[in-house]
Amino acid sequence: MDAILKHPLKLRCVACHAEYDPLEVRYRCDCGDLLDVVHDLDALRTLDLRALWDQRWGSRRFPDDSGVWRYRELILPVEESRIVSRMEGNTRLYPAGKAGDYAGIEHLLLKHEGENPTASFKDRGMTCGITAARLMGATKVACASTGNTSASMASYASVAGMEGIIFIPEGKIAYGKLSQALAYGGKTLQIEGDFDVAMELVQEVCAKLDIYLLNSINPFRIEGQKAIAFELLQQLDWQPPDWIVLPGGNLGNNSAIAKGLAELYDLGIVRKKPRLAVIQAEGANPLYRMWANKTPFEAVREADTIATAIKIGNPVSWQKSLRGLEWSNGVVEQVTEQEIMDAKAWVDASGIGAEPASCCSIAGAKKLREQGVIAAGDRVVGILTGHLLKDPDAVVDYHTDNLGNRHIASTFANRPIQIPATLEAVEKALGA
Numbered sequence: 001m002d003a004i005l006k007h008p009l010k011l012r013c014v015a016c017h018a019e020y021d022p023l024e025v026r027y028r029c030d031c032g033d034l035l036d037v038v039h040d041l042d043a044l045r046t047l048d049l050r051a052l053w054d055q056r057w058g059s060r061r062f063p064d065d066s067g068v069w070r071y072r073e074l075i076l077p078v079e080e081s082r083i084v085s086r087m088e089g090n091t092r093l094y095p096a097g098k099a100g101d102y103a104g105i106e107h108l109l110l111k112h113e114g115e116n117p118t119a120s121f122k123d124r125g126m127t128c129g130i131t132a133a134r135l136m137g138a139t140k141v142a143c144a145s146t147g148n149t150s151a152s153m154a155s156y157a158s159v160a161g162m163e164g165i166i167f168i169p170e171g172k173i174a175y176g177k178l179s180q181a182l183a184y185g186g187k188t189l190q191i192e193g194d195f196d197v198a199m200e201l202v203q204e205v206c207a208k209l210d211i212y213l214l215n216s217i218n219p220f221r222i223e224g225q226k227a228i229a230f231e232l233l234q235q236l237d238w239q240p241p242d243w244i245v246l247p248g249g250n251l252g253n254n255s256a257i258a259k260g261l262a263e264l265y266d267l268g269i270v271r272k273k274p275r276l277a278v279i280q281a282e283g284a285n286p287l288y289r290m291w292a293n294k295t296p297f298e299a300v301r302e303a304d305t306i307a308t309a310i311k312i313g314n315p316v317s318w319q320k321s322l323r324g325l326e327w328s329n330g331v332v333e334q335v336t337e338q339e340i341m342d343a344k345a346w347v348d349a350s351g352i353g354a355e356p357a358s359c360c361s362i363a364g365a366k367k368l369r370e371q372g373v374i375a376a377g378d379r380v381v382g383i384l385t386g387h388l389l390k391d392p393d394a395v396v397d398y399h400t401d402n403l404g405n406r407h408i409a410s411t412f413a414n415r416p417i418q419i420p421a422t423l424e425a426v427e428k429a430l431g432a
C-alpha cells in the first residue's frame with residue numbers, strides 16, 4: 001500500500017494515541033474514540049510547501065486546479081491518477097459589504113464555500129473521502145446527512161462509479177439538497193427519526209454490510225476540509241486573520257480547520273494562530289452548553305433549528321472540536337433563530353447570499369463584536385458554508401412573513417408586491 005502514498009501517513013486515536021494503518025478501513029480506535037490522519041511533518045519540513053503551493057495557484061493542470069489537491073502534500077499525498085476530483089474549492093473571499101456593516105465589523109471577509117461544485121464545503125471533504133474509498137477498493141459508500149453531505153456524496157459517488165447510499169432524517173430536509181441527492185442518483189433512504197438516529201444507524205449498517213462510511217467521522221473527510229483554511233490563508237498571502245468564524249453542527253469542519261492551521265503553524269508556514277469562533281443555533285447547542293457552563297458533554301435531545309444543516313444534537317466530533325478551540329484560544333457562541341434569519345437577510349442583501357446555517361457566522365460575529373470579544377480593528381473571516389439556493393423555502397418564507405410558526409419575525413423582509421398589470425400601478429408601486 002505504501003507505494004500508493006508519496007509520504008507515509010498514520011491513523012492515530014485522539015484519546016489513547018494507538019496507531020493504525022491509514023489504508024485499513026476503520027473510523028474509530030479499538031477504544032471507541034475518533035482517529036486523526038497524522039502526517040510526517042518532519043519529512044514535509046524539508047519541502048518549501050508555501051512556494052510549491054503558490055506556484056500551483058491558478059494552474060489549469062489537474063490536480064493543481066483543485067482547491068483541495070493543490071495542497072495534497074498535507075492532505076492525502078496520493079498518486080495523482082487515483083484522485084477523484086471535481087476541481088472543488090477555489091472559492092471566493094468577498095468583502096462582506098452590508099453584512100459587515102450589520103455585524104459592526106470593519107474588516108470582515110466572507111469565504112463562500114457555497115461556490116463548491118455541489119454548493120457546500122462538503123465537497124472538500126468528499127473529494128478526499130471518495131479518493132480514500134477508491135484506494136480501499138470500496139464500491140459502495142454511505143452517509144447520514146441533513147442534506148449537504150448527501151448531495152456531495154451522491155455527486156462524487158457517481159463520478160467515481162460507486163453506489164451512494166444516503167440516510168436522511170424524516171421531516172423537512174431543505175429542497176435544494178434533497179433534489180441534488182435524487183438527481184445525482186444516490187439511493188436515498190428516509191429514516192423515521194432525526195439526524196442523530198440516522199447517524200447511529202448508518203454506522204451499524206456500514207460495519208455490517210461492508211459499505212464505506214463517508215460521514216465526518218471519517219478521518220479523510222476532515223483532511224480535505226482543512227483546505228478551507230489553507231486556501232483562505234493563501235488568498236490572504238499567508239497573513240492569518242485574527243478570527244475565523246463558522247457554524248458548528250456535527251463539529252467536523254471547525255475541527256478540520258483547526259487541524260490544518262495547527263499543521264501550518266508547526267511547519268512554520270504561518271506564525272500566528274487565528275482564533276476560531278464556533279457558532280451554534282440555540283436549539284442545537286451541545287458544544288455551547290458545555291463551553292458556557294463548563295459541564296461535561298451532553299447531547300441535546302430533539303435538536304431543532306431553521307438552520308437544518310446544523311440541526312444536530314449529538315455531534316460526532318465534539319472532542320476534536322474542543323482540541324481545536326483550545327489550540328486557537330477559540331470561543332463558542334450561540335445565536336437565536338431570529339438572529340440567524342436577520343443576519344441571513346443582510347448576507348443575502350449584500351449580494352452574496354448563503355443558506356441559513358452559514359449565516360450563523362455573521363450572526364455570531366456580530367454578537368461577539370457587541371460583547372467586545374472581537375475587537376474593533378480585528379480582521380475577521382466568516383465562512384459561508386452553503387449556497388443561498390440550498391434552501392429557497394427559508395428565503396421566501398422570511399420575505400413573505402411566513403415564519404410565524406417558528407416565532408421568527410420578518411424584520412428585514414423584501415416583500416413581493418402584487419399589482420394589476422397597468423402602467424399606473426407600476427408607477428405607484430415604484431413611487432414614481
Ligand SMILES: *Cc1c(COP(=O)(O)O)cnc(C)c1O
Pocket residue numbers: 120121122148149216247248249250251252253254309310355357358385386387
Ligand atoms: C455541514 C454543514 C455545517 C456544519 O458543519 P459541521 O462540520 O457538521 O459542524 C454548516 N453549514 C452547512 C451549510 C453545512 O452543510
Ligand SMILES: [Zn+2]
Pocket residue numbers: 013014015016017018029030031032033
Ligand atoms: Zn484509542
